[in-house]
Amino acid sequence: MTQSPPDQPLRPVPSNVSRTVSRRSMLRGTAIGAGALAIPGALAACGKSGGSSGNSKTVTFGSNYSDAIPKKGIAAVMAAYQKSSGVSVKTNTQDHNSFQENISRYLQGNPEDVFSWFAGNRMKFFAAQGLATDISDVWAGLTGFSDALKKASTGEDGKQYFVPLYNYPWAVFYRPSVWQAKGWQVPKTLDDLTALCKTIKSSGMDAFAFADKDGWPAMGTFDQINMRTNGYDFHISLMAGKESWTDPKVKQVFSTWASLLPYHQQGANGRIWQDAANSVQQKKSAMMVIGSGQIAQSFQGSDATDLDFFPYPVINPDFGQDAVEAPIDGFMVAKKAKDIDAAKALMKFLGSPAAENAYQSVDGGNIPTNSGADTSNFTPFQKKCQEYIAGAKQISQFMDRDTRPDFASQVMIPSLQSFINKPSDIDGLLKSIDAQAKSIFAQDN
CATH class of the missing domain: 3.40.190.10 (Periplasmic binding protein-like II)
Structure with missing residues (x-):
């Protein structure tokens, strides 16, 4: 669920991290941060040509929905779009974690038109990097989303870059x-x-x-x-x-x-x-x-x-x-999309109750974010999830979505794994995290 930003130098790993854990984390952080990790062939994206005519009969989609049930849910969504629009969706599904770990290189390379991603800081970071397309015009035609959901889909510049599909507690x-x-x-x-x-x-x-x-x-x-x-x-x-x-x-x-x-x-x-x-x-x-x-x-x-x-x-x-x-999952349009108009047309559908209904017909573990989605067949479990989120006084996104991606991936992953291995040295661990946090967040000042 975490990724490093483009050209981000590797931060020191806590000194008390076990060598097995720190080696894996260091390799992950170095490869992503320094751009040394080759993107797997399938992740290199097979974007189509054709410019931004909007007349394309194919739109490409980069998906991190690799687990069996979510993968079927996304397939149902794309099938519904193809049926309603006559436009084919060419989906490139990657392992969930690999997708996150390679996202910076992916977006800078040859990405699909639309890709799956997360709301909040995870979205804002790549919008600020200029790697995502402003879809404020798409949002102008969407209904059924609360002001809070729109805020979670809005970048630091006040423009929208994300369309939510569901959240879950x-x-x-x-x-x-x-x-x-x-x-x-x-x-x-x-x-x-x-x-x-x-x-x-x-x-x-x-x-x-x-x-x-x-x-x-x-x-x-x-x-x-x-x-x-x-x-x-x-x-x-x-x-x-x-x-x-x-x-x-x-x-x-x-x-x-x-x-x-x-x-x-x-x-x-x-x-x-x-x-x-x-x-x-x-x-x-x-x-x-x-x-x-x-x-x-x-x-x-x-x-x-x-x-x-x-x-x-x-x-x-x-x-x-x-x-x-209650993290929010959904979709973004790559800045380097081959067909922006076709991508936005798909995003408009993805923000509709029809898309959420198609997904929910397969995956009942998540809660649709659009108020127009059909919840009449919700199970008691789904209703309880929905009511739990609705009754919250505050809603967080998740550690690696509420913070900088480099801090999450390069510092907190190895630090928490170190704590699990050796919970006795809390003072040493926190001193190490604090030093790295000060270095990384100094970039925001």
């Missing part, structure tokens, strides 16, 4: 049937959660399914604990480089997390999130901090009705459970 997901059989109750506070974890561990199960091989899943746990401890405003300020990582408030986040790590699946840095989610589905783990759009992929068929969630428990009563993490 991060929370604590579990199988109700297992909890009912065990007599476990949903925890309301951190003390409740800790006591429950001890009970679950004594039963022979892992309390939390946990994975961070891909680098981003652990960010969600950090965000949950940080917002419950210090509130939404501090989270946003910290992600913007305006707070010190050596602040006792940040240390408290890691100390709380360290106290819970013994109840998480061990070996998280070597496990992908799908395997962790499957361990909940297989009744090997009791719960998981993840997004609904991810874990729902492991709960299909009859299992789909045995999936529920609760907000991360209260840590600081001053902030309660006010903040909800």
Whole structure:
């Protein structure tokens, strides 16, 4: 879920990062930041010729929807567009993480006309780099999106560059049937959660399914604990480089997390999130901090009705459970699109209820952002996700979407993986993060 900006020099990796983790992260950061990583052949994009006539019968789409269910959902959307417009969509699907890691090179090279991406800072960064096309004219004809969604699709220059498709809440997901059989109750506070974890561990199960091989899943746990401890405003300020990582408030986040790590699946840095989610589905783990759009992929068929969630428990009563993490996924037009008019025509459709209905017909783990989308067939799970987001007092996007992409990928991925491996050296870790944050965010001043 993270990527580095073009020509961004590699920042130092924390000194206490294990060599295995830091080597992988350094190679990732060096390759992306210095532009040394060759884009896989398929990612080089097979854009068509034909200029911006708007008469093209083909538009190209670069997709990071590589997991089976989201891939089918996107295919349904593009099929609906082809049927309604008579225009063919040539889709180039890449592995989700590889797409993110190569995005800077991709957009500077020969990209597809339209590509899948994320709202907020992730969108703003590439808009500011001049790698995305202004689609304010498309937005002028869109309906069904709230002012908040429009703001999340707007660059620093006040122009729109993004069209949302869906969002989804991060929370604590579990199988109700297992909890009912065990007599476990949903925890309301951190003390409740800790006591429950001890009970679950004594039963022979892992309390939390946990994975961070891909680098981003652990960010969600950090965000949950940080917002419950210090509130939404501090989270946003910290992600913007305006707070010190050596602040006792940040240390408290890691100390709380360290106290819970013994109840998480061990070996998280070597496990992908799908395997962790499957361990909940297989009744090997009791719960998981993840997004609904991810874990729902492991709960299909009859299992789909045995999936529920609760907000991360209260840590600081001053902030309660006010903040909800609900990332927004959608689409952008590349600045180097071969046919801008054809790309904008597709974007207009992607911003319609018809597109969201087509996607939701396949993937029920995400919530459509357009108020005109059909929700009459929503399951109780989908309705609860929708109500949870709607009832939030504040909505965050996710660590690597709320901060600079280079800070997320080059500093926070290896730092959190280091913490998972060695949670005892919190002071050393935070000192390292803080020094790197000051260097990177100095570029914004």
